[in-house]
Structures are given as C-alpha cells and as structure tokens.
Amino acid sequence: MNDLTVTRQTFDEVMVPLFSPAAFVPVRGEGSRVWDTQGRDYIDFAGGIAVTALGHSHPELLKVLQEQGSQLWHIGNGYTNEPVLRLAKRLEALTFADRAFFANSGAEANEAALKLARRVAFDRFGADKYEIVSFTQSFHGRTFFTVSVGGQPKYSEGFGPIPQGIIHLPYNDTEAALKAIGAKTCAVIVEPIQGEGGVIPADPAFLKALREACDQHGALLIFDEVQTGVGRSGHFYAYQDTGVTPDILTTAKALGNGFPIGAMLTTTAIAAHFKVGVHGTTYGGNPLAAAIAEKVVELVSSPAVLEGVRTRSELLKAKLAKINERFGIFKDVRGKGLLIGAELTDAFKGRAKDFVTAAANHGAMMLMAGPDVLRFAPSLLMPLDDLNEGLARVEKAIEAVTAAKATTAEAAR
Numbered sequence: 217m218n219d220l221t222v223t224r225q226t227f228d229e230v231m232v233p234l235f236s237p238a239a240f241v242p243v244r245g246e247g248s249r250v251w252d253t254q255g256r257d258y259i260d261f262a263g264g265i266a267v268t269a270l271g272h273s274h275p276e277l278l279k280v281l282q283e284q285g286s287q288l289w290h291i292g293n294g295y296t297n298e299p300v301l302r303l304a305k306r307l308e309a310l311t312f313a314d315r316a317f318f319a320n321s322g323a324e325a326n327e328a329a330l331k332l333a334r335r336v337a338f339d340r341f342g343a344d345k346y347e348i349v350s351f352t353q354s355f356h357g358r359t360f361f362t363v364s365v366g367g368q369p370k371y372s373e374g375f376g377p378i379p380q381g382i383i384h385l386p387y388n389d390t391e392a393a394l395k396a397i398g399a400k401t402c403a404v405i406v407e408p409i410q411g412e413g414g415v416i417p418a419d420p421a422f423l424k425a426l427r428e429a430c431d432q433h434g435a436l437l438i439f440d441e442v443q444t445g446v447g448r449s450g451h452f453y454a455y456q457d458t459g460v461t462p463d464i465l466t467t468a469k470a471l472g473n474g475f476p477i478g479a480m481l482t483t484t485a486i487a488a489h490f491k492v493g494v495h496g497t498t499y500g501g502n503p504l505a506a507a508i509a510e511k512v513v514e515l516v517s518s519p520a521v522l523e524g525v526r527t528r529s530e531l532l533k534a535k536l537a538k539i540n541e542r543f544g545i546f547k548d549v550r551g552k553g554l555l556i557g558a559e560l561t562d563a564f565k566g567r568a569k570d571f572v573t574a575a576a577n578h579g580a581m582m583l584m585a586g587p588d589v590l591r592f593a594p595s596l597l598m599p600l601d602d603l604n605e606g607l608a609r610v611e612k613a614i615e616a617v618t619a620a621k622a623t624t625a626e627a628a629r
C-alpha cells in the first residue's frame with residue numbers, strides 16, 4: 217500500500233457499485249454549506265438525505281461528541297449507560313411512548329417494530345394473526361424483512377423467497393384499507409408522509425380510518441417516522457399534527473444528525489412482549505450515539521426551532537412557486553415543514569436526476585424522490601440567506617436544463 221491518492225474515479229475502482237455518487241467529493245461542511253476537494257462551495261438542500269437537521273459541524277454537537285468521546289464510546293448491552301437512559305426519558309417526554317429500543321438505523325428500527333408486532337399478535341391471538349398491511353410506494357429500509365414490507369418491489373426482487381404474510385394496498389385509499397384489515401392483520405405500517413415514494417402526505421382521514429380499523433381488529437398501528445421525525449415536519453413527530461397516535465413509532469435519520477442511531481418507541485404494555493434475549497443489537501444504544509442524539513432531541517424540540525421550520529417551509533414553497541411561474545416545470549409542490557417535493561410536469565417526466573446533476577453544477581445539493589420528484593430536506597436551521605441564494609442557484613440549474621431541452625426540441629424540428 218503506497219498510493220492512497222483518491223478521487224471520485226476511485227469509487228468506481230474500489231467500491232461495491234451500489235451507488236452512483238455525484239461528480240464532486242465533499243470534504244467539509246458548516247451549517248448549510250459544504251465544500252468539495254476543489255474548494256467549491258455548495259448550498260445543501262439534501263441534508264444527507266433528511267439527516268443533518270442541525271446542519272454540519274454544529275458546535276454543541278461537536279462539544280458533546282468530544283466530551284462523550286473522551287468518556288465512553290461503547291460498552292455493550294450487558295450494561296446500561298447514562299446517555300441512553302436520558303435519551304429515552306427525553307423521547308418519552310415528547311411523545312405517546314413510555315418505552316424505547318435503540319438500534320443503528322431506520323431499517324433496524326423497523327425490523328424491531330415488525331418483529332414486535334408479530335410477537336404481540338402471536339402472544340395475544342395465536343399463530344394465525346401475522347398479516348402485515350403496508351402501502352405501495354412505501355419505503356421502510358433495506359433489510360430483507362423491511363424491503364419485503366416496503367411497497368417498491370424492485371428492492372425485494374431477485375433475493376429468493378420473501379417473508380410471507382405481507383400485503384400492499386394503495387396509499388391514501390381508505391376503502392381498500394378497511395376492506396383488507398381484518399382478523400388476520402397483526403399490524404399496519406405507514407409513513408405519515410411517504411418520503412422516498414415521492415413526498416406524499418397521508419390524508420388525515422386515511423390515518424384515522426387505519427387507527428379505527430386497527431383498534432377494531434386488535435392490530436397494531438406502526439408509524440414509520442424515520443424521515444418525517446425529529447422536527448422535519450414542523451412538529452417533533454409528524455403524527456402530532458394528524459390527530460392519530462400510533463402504537464409503535466420508528467425514528468432514525470435526523471435523530472443522530474449523521475451519527476448512526478435509530479429507535480423504536482412504544483407503550484409499556486406492548487413492550488412487555490419483548491422479553492430478555494428475544495431481540496437485540498450490539499451497537500444499539502451505545503453511549504456515544506445516545507449522547508449525540510440526546511443533544512439533537514434537546515435542540516430540535518425547542519419551540520423556536522420547530523417554529524423556524526414552519527417559516528422556512530413557507531419561504532421555500534413560495535420561492536418554488538415563483539420559479540414555477542417562470543418555467544412551468546412543476547405540476548405539484550407539496551410536503552410539510554422541510555420535507556418538500558416538487559413533482560415535474562409530464563414534459564420532464566423521469567428527469568429528476570438531470571435537475572439534481574445540474575443543481576450540483578450550479579453549487580446546490582438536492583435530492584430526488586423517485587424519477588419525477590425533486591426533494592428538498594435541508595437543515596432545520598438553514599440560514600435564510602443560504603435558502604435564498606441556494607434557490608437562486610437551483611433556478612439557474614432549472615434554466616440550464618429547460619434551455620437544453622428547448623434547443624434539442626428545436627434541432628429535432
């Protein structure tokens with residue numbers, strides 16, 4: 217090993233080709249700005265895929281990382297630790313829940329939730345109550361159980377027989393849900409806003425109907441708040457603005473602001489079905505991750521931060537509407553808080569990636585949510601100057617993509 221020079225090209229030589237990262241390589245971030253190896257700056261609307269809710273290099277998180285890092289990183293679940301107990305207390309004070317299980321990712325939080333729901337149904341009703349109701353286009357993670365439950369078959373195909381007893385229904389279709397939820401249903405899992413599936417908010421009446429059907433049939437309602445949670449929607453958890461309370465809630469992404477941690481939250485009665493040794497994890501709830509998450513929860517849950525999300529949300533949506541007046545490329549701008557999706561018109565169908573690439577060329581990072589939707593999930597603290605300048609860069613990128621299309625159309629004529 218003598219040459220450790222690395223570039224974007226190195227990715228194609230040394231990595232399993234599961235991703236197709238941007239042409240530039242980020243090396244540093246501060247707030248809502250990121251710099252690459254060439255010293256170019258980018259304004260960050262991607263937030264590490266709805267993760268860096270407090271931006272990059274937040275000084276208070278850095279302080280906790282250093283302090284806890286010099287105390288204790290990991291001890292294993294043969295011992296408990298103070299940060300994880302404080303984190304559980306904080307989350308429980310903010311939600312319906314009174315029990316927490318910590319893991320390292322959203323997929324693992326959902327894996328625990330689905331296993332728990334199956335176990336509760338088994339204990340309470342016997343072996344025949346195992347059906348999990350999920351929705352098309354939903355996303356719940358990449359473990360084999362969670363891709364099987366998720367509503368995007370492309371993620372579960374080609375890996376052998378999938379776990380049985382999972383059904384997929386159209387999202388927001390109350391009638392279909394009421395017909396399908398019954399004696400065999402052990403759980404319904406739903407995202408209050410489908411994130412990866414295209415930034416599609418659930419109709420409150422749909423969630424209410426799911427709650428009632430679950431109660432009627434002794435099934436558990438699981439809200440996957442991995443993307444919508446920790447302030448993203450303008451409420452600490454999105455369910456808090458729906459009038460519907462789940463039995464189990466999963467959370468990850470912004471919970472550690474980039475330090476891996478996920479959690480499953482539930483009630484004492486439901487948690488009691490997981491006994492010592494029935495489920496587990498090596499890293500989950502380690503003191504370093506928990507200390508950071510504790511600080512994230514403390515900061516994000518402040519009324520000022522949540523109010524700021526709603527202000528930024530309105531600004532972002534208004535700006536996107538303005539951009540759309542000029543270019544007419546969006547058929548819908550939707551979402552809540554700082555999880556906003558702009559769906560492209562039919563003329564640009566399938567071209568979200570082109571806009572993301574163009575935005576990078578113009579110094580802005582953003583996401584797609586499927587091939588037809590541009591997604592914005594920036595820091596909840598994004599400075600308003602960055603928001604405005606970032607959207608000016610996005611507008612230039614849109615101008616470039618639409619101009620290129622006009623030229624191609626002319627040439628074809």
Ligand SMILES: *Cc1c(COP(=O)(O)O)cnc(C)c1O
Binds near residue numbers: 355
């Ligand atoms: C990202 C996401 C997951 C998976 O989280 P990982 O940390 O990548 O395992 C699960 N559910 C939803 C709604 C997500 O957005």
